[in-house]
Amino acid sequence: MKVRIKTVNGDIGLPSNLQLDVVYQATRIDADRMKVVCDDGQEITTSISKSGYLGAFGEWEIIEEVAA
Secondary structure (H helix, E strand, O other): OEEEEEEOEOOOOOOOOOOOOOOEEEEEOOOOEEEEEOOOOOEEEEEOOOEOOOEOOEEEEEEEOOOO
């Protein structure tokens, strides 16, 4: 699946290996979680709707998801 950052909350900001307006490759784990490949190749496991990687629990937007 393909995702991008929808919202970043608070003043914490993004880690150096994530950017706004970039489409990332991801793999869904379950209804609420996925693995995302960051700019530097690091793979993170994160919640889709309340991600600690996106400041104070920002949200990812699913751009494309192929049904299994």
